[in-house]
Amino acid sequence: xxxxxxxxxxxxxxxxxxxxxxxxxxxxxxxxxxxxxxxxxxxxxxxxxxxxxxxxxxxxxxxxxxxxxxxxxxxxxxxxxxxxxxxxxxxxxxxxxxxxxxxxxxxxxxxxxxxxxx
Amino acid sequence: xxxxxxxxxxxxxxxxxxxxxxxxxxxxxxxxxxxxxxxxxxxxxxxxxxxxxxxxxxxxxxxxxxxxxxxxxxxxxxxxxxxxxxxxxxxxxxxxxxxxxxxxxxxxxxxx
Numbered sequence: 297x298x299x300x301x302x303x304x305x306x307x308x309x310x311x312x313x314x315x316x317x318x319x320x321x322x323x324x325x326x327x328x329x330x331x332x333x334x335x336x337x338x339x340x341x342x343x344x345x346x347x348x349x350x351x352x353x354x355x356x357x358x359x360x361x362x363x364x365x366x367x368x369x370x371x372x373x374x375x376x377x378x379x380x381x382x383x384x385x386x387x388x389x390x391x392x393x394x395x396x397x398x399x400x401x402x403x404x405x406x407x408x409x410x411x412x413x414x
Numbered sequence: 415x416x417x418x419x420x421x422x423x424x425x426x427x428x429x430x431x432x433x434x435x436x437x438x439x440x441x442x443x444x445x446x447x448x449x450x451x452x453x454x455x456x457x458x459x460x461x462x463x464x465x466x467x468x469x470x471x472x473x474x475x476x477x478x479x480x481x482x483x484x485x486x487x488x489x490x491x492x493x494x495x496x497x498x499x500x501x502x503x504x505x506x507x508x509x510x511x512x513x514x515x516x517x518x519x520x521x522x523x524x525x526x
Contacts, residue, residue, distance in 0.1 A: 302457075328512070339504060339516045340458075389457050393512070403514060405450075405457040 299323055300392050302406035310414055317375045317409045319390030325370035326392035334387040346373055380413045416441045418507050420517035428525050435490040435520045437505030447488040448506040500524045
């Protein structure tokens with residue numbers, strides 16, 4: 297149980313285009329989803345936290361107009377990288393958490409999406 | 415503010431040897447502590463977690479960790495490593511079960 301999927305697993309796009317990444321909780325309702333960014337050989341940096349039905353909370357230094365996050369349902373959150381540039385190339389990982397007693401206080405991570413902007 | 419320090423960026427070890435990956439944290443309140451493993455080009459997998467209770471926590475793949483409040487540490491140990499344990503390991507802290515703060519990661523390299 298507690299499986300999180302991401303789609304696509306990798307994407308290559310041209311500079312200036314927008315890319316949407318989906319994060320789904322497959323067998324539980326995720327009241328909160330988190331989006332992380334990871335550069336090679338580095339740790340995960342939290343970009344934003346989203347609660348179902350409300351606006352995402354962005355970490356300091358993350359451009360909310362560039363990284364659009366939508367959490368419209370309890371099983372789906374999307375991250376859209378708008379007008380992507382080569383410096384946005386990175387590994388994006390989502391995680392999902394729930395308020396249910398079984399898995400409270402734990403986040404479940406998706407497999408990640410490798411974005412390469414040419 | 416919370417922070418997590420993983421004291422070793424790389425740990426090379428021979429197969430079947432014991433290993434300890436060190437993690438120290440700072441926080442002004444009670445915390446939840448986690449260890450995750452990441453294989454290349456994959457997401458994170460939870461190894462073990464400390465929420466409360468016994469300070470010795472056992473996880474998957476033979477790993478265990480001990481919560482030491484006085485030393486603000488949560489070191490990860492395994493008595494005998496395998497080649498398949500080669501991966502990146504992240505220690506993380508959360509104050510309320512919400513936002514996770516990660517350490518810098520430790521690359522464990524198990525050699526035959």
